[in-house]
Amino acid sequence: MNIVVCIKQVPYPKDVKLDPKTHTLIREGVESIINPFDMYAIEEGLRLKERYGGKVTVLTMGPPQAEEALREALSYGVDDAILLSDKAFAGADTLATSYTLAMGIRKIGDVDIILCGKQTIDSDTAQVGPGLAIRLNIPYVTYVRKIVHLNSKKIRVERIMDDGYETIDLNLPALFTVVKEINEPRVPSLRHKLRASKTRIPIYSAKDIGADIKRLGLNGSATRVINVFKPQRKRKLEWIEGSVEEQVEKLLDRLRTHKIIG
Template sequence: MKIVVCIKQVPDTTDVKINKETNTLIREGVKSIINPFDMYAIEEGLRLREKYGGTVTVISMGPPQVTESLKEAVSLGVDDVILLSDRVFAGADTLATSYTLAKGIEKIGGVDLILCGKQAIDGDTAQVGPGIAEHLDIPHVTYVKEITDVTDKIIRVKRMIEGGYEEIEMDLPALLTVVKEINEPRLPSIRGILRSREMEVPIWTAQDLDVDEDKIGLNGSPTQVVSITTPKFEAKTQIFTGKVEEQVQNLFNALREQRIL
């Protein structure tokens, strides 16, 4: 079974800050991590390989620094990693990103299953996974909580929905986006860490892929982020004094005035 896992390097959300003058993210000095939901996709790929055999390849698109995240994937036990990196990929929205990743997967060739996290924590669009499937013209299921069976031709999964789950069967090749309920990601192994230090991450540029230049980067992005703002929050406090009965009554009156009660 040939499995490809798509990951994204994102800023650690605990460290994200906004430049108030430019309304843009401050990335300097901010730690980057593998998108947390993608860690579950990597783990599920490894579990499927252990159960059914085959290989797991992790692919990502981004600047050269993404090699750090790809090497982390190697330390977890994946077979191969590939970085799609080129200046012409910069500024890509979800449409251009999914197109570029699809072209990378086409170049890998012979892929049976593609796994993605349900969404990236820096955008929360949940569009890239389904977009890849559409570009490749293969079936896909989102919010998968369990893979129940896999054969040479079909895959059966349980998909989370409000109040329960759906059981779905579809043909391979296919794409799944997974949720955190699907597994518990493993820790890197000593052997994996040593292998990751020695590995040279292959980098594919636009010239290595059969891409339409009008569909990548800014040229292929119909949506663009104009500005980013932080919500304004003003905390107000009111202290009630006196006897307990008076405090309770004053609180009650204040809540009624605010139409909370």
């Protein structure tokens, strides 16, 4: 069973910085973490390997520092890690990102299962997983909360719905985006940490994966961030004076004026 887990290194929420020219996130030199939802995808990949055998490979696209996220993933027991890194990848939207990841997976070869977190905390689009599956022409299920059964040809999963859950059978290969209800991520072991620090992580460029330069990064993105700004906060403080009865009456008048009460 060949399992690929797609992860993303995202800026630490309190350390978000924007490029003033492109209005995209600055990722190099910024304190970063593995996207929290991707941790559940890593854990599920490891559990599938433990139950059914096979190999787990983590794949990410990002600047050179994204190697840190891959080494962290290796410390949990992942077998292999691959970094897709090239200046041409910078500024990619979900369209260009899914294309780049798809080319990276084709470089890996035959894959049975692809796992992704349900979404990333830096963009919240939840589009890359489905977009990746479409580019690879394989079936996919989003918001998976449980993998019920698996064999060499088929898989049964449960996905969260607004009013319950749905059970779906699919042929392999297939892609799944997972939710946090699916498992509880493990703690890395010292043995795997030592191995992770010594593992050589291959870095593939656009040329290495045979990508069309016109479909990468900002060039291959269908969307552009025109502007990013903090919403203005308008707060007005007014003291209501007088006796308690007068204060209550004045407050009611204000609420009626602003149509908060009838």
